[in-house]
Amino acid sequence: MNNSVEIKNLDLHFGAVKVLQNLNLEIGKGEFLVLLGSSGCGKSTLLNCIAGLLDVTAGQIHINDTNVTWSEPSERGIGMVFQSYALYPQMTVEGNLSFGLKNAKLPKAEIAKRVKRASEILQIEPLLKRKPAALSGGQRQRVAIGRALVRDVDVFLFDEPLSNLDAKLRAELRVEIKRLHQKLENTMIYVTHDQIEAMTLADRIAIMRGGQIMQLGSPDDIYGRPLNRYVADFIGSPSMNFFDGAITNGAFTVGDLTIPLTGYDFVSGGPVDGAATLGIRPEHVVTGELVENEPIRIDVDVELIEPTGSDKLIDCEVAGHPFRVRMDGQAQVSVGEKLRIGIDPARASLFDAATEVRL
Amino acid sequence: MVETSSVPLTGPQGPKPRKALSRRNVFLYGTLLLITLYYALPLYVMIVTSLKGMPEIRLGNVFSPPVEITFQPWAKAWSEACTGLTCNGLSTGFWNSVRITIPSVILSIIIASVNGYALANWKFKGADAFFTILIFGAFIPYQILLYPMVIMLREMGLYGSLGGLVLVHTIFGMPILTLLFRNYFTSLPEELFKAARVDGAGFWGIYFRIMVPMSLPIFTVAMILQVTGIWNDFLFGVVYTGPDTYPMTVSLNNIVNSTQGVKEYNVNMAATILTGLVPLTIYFVSGRLFVRGIAAGAVKG
């Protein structure tokens, strides 16, 4: 077998609260898997189960083809990095890094070697003699990563490691984590609720909701072909525009607007008449000269403009539904103006109105 | 940098001026002063009286400083004052109290901190039930348990001994101390505990290497509570010990309340101050330690 971590029929209940239910997940060797979901959906709980910090209610966890369901956290071959860093405040950085190795009764020389290597990789050598209180947030998080690194394990678990940092530092450390992964080539399971982080880091993303995995796939898949309306709405910022309408005779109709579905790649092969929801990402709406190349063209009134620097977000109305369009930051538009937009159904997403599953 | 130039301003600017003698200040400091006097005056009278000879005291000027300072009352209170039949002063009681307080404090803090740690971090089976019983125990009036405790100690052969009293203090301190430690350990970040488990530390490893070093403030608080509580205890002392093993508070009572001879106010005052000296010192010494513990960032991660 070639899986690093396998989760089989996992249940976890806190008393009457069923946080995880019948969860199955296989993570390949060297894979970077991101668990993404809104707050309270059970991401940390799943990670704690893998780490062995929570007793599972039912099911199994395998790491490197060994059933570790009943093993102690330290025996599972994992290293973990926490959101609050969780550095031992009374120990120096060196003490923090070597604590686990001392507990494992490793020889002194080996400990020194590993601490040296980890601190070189993370560039924290000058900080080794300092206490955590004397470090900045970014340095603390490096030390926390170092503590997982020295353990020389195959699986790294990250629980929102960057969410306590400011935006700039977060972007920097994100790149560093990605580099680290390329260098070490070990399995990483990374919890976040920041979708940019998820998109940039992941080989595969698991979108979670209410303790269940809504979609598991590559960032491209999740962004381009969301399996259900929840994922479509969750991923992408600004979020997708939705139209609640119906499919009739192979075309989508909403209000007085009819959108022919030529070029749309149906999951089930072809269009079936019935109530449906059409989703279009604001960044997939075309404006300017290129509009005329698009299959569908609509004239809208500009109601509101939100400049973000690189982009301008235009709020308008299409077929009685609020609609957002992303334009270039340099585009010249003003409120009240008429704007011509173009849409390509091939890039849109269609969902069944009742089940919210992709059509 | 954006260029800035100073513009001349008119009208109110900068900090708002405050009058030193505002009505608020007069009221505030006046009250504080009054309260300070209220507490300091008795202490002053005690110290002054304890340094006077009996003839001077008979003149009746309670507040006047001693004309002739004498330490004889202190010496007498320590080693000669009579408690009923024997005339050994407070010294025996002092050493008894020391022998009671030190083991009781150490024992109760060790047991309670481990209890609190186990309750806070290792959610063992029946932990909640155990905790409820313990909290319930904190609310049982001591008086109810006095006599059952006498029987228990007698059966164990500890009645009347210092060991018996140590046991009693340890048991009675348990509910409140355990609660104190549990709440403190619960307030420490849970991720620290998780990190230590991933790092392979066990129950005792985490306790000694992670929890205890982070808990100096709460250990200090527990120590202050226990030392003063046990040192000042009178009821348990008088019930569970005999004349040879009376703690200092009981000796003090016996000196001050002895009915024979003239009332030696100076000796009584000196004896009282001597008895109160230990808790007082503890407050002064560990109060500072306590503040330093917090200031050193022992609490935050």
Ligand SMILES: Nc1ncnc2c1ncn2[C@@H]1O[C@H](COP(=O)(O)OP(=O)(O)OP(=O)(O)O)[C@@H](O)[C@H]1O
């Ligand atoms: N000890 C507990 N007892 C009862 N319920 C709990 C306990 N711990 C967590 N939960 C519940 O389990 C659910 C999942 O919690 P979890 O911490 O895994 O969320 P999360 O996805 O990590 O959220 P966040 O992004 O906010 O960290 C939440 O609804 C939470 O209320």
Ligand SMILES: [Mg+2]
């Ligand atoms: Mg979480």
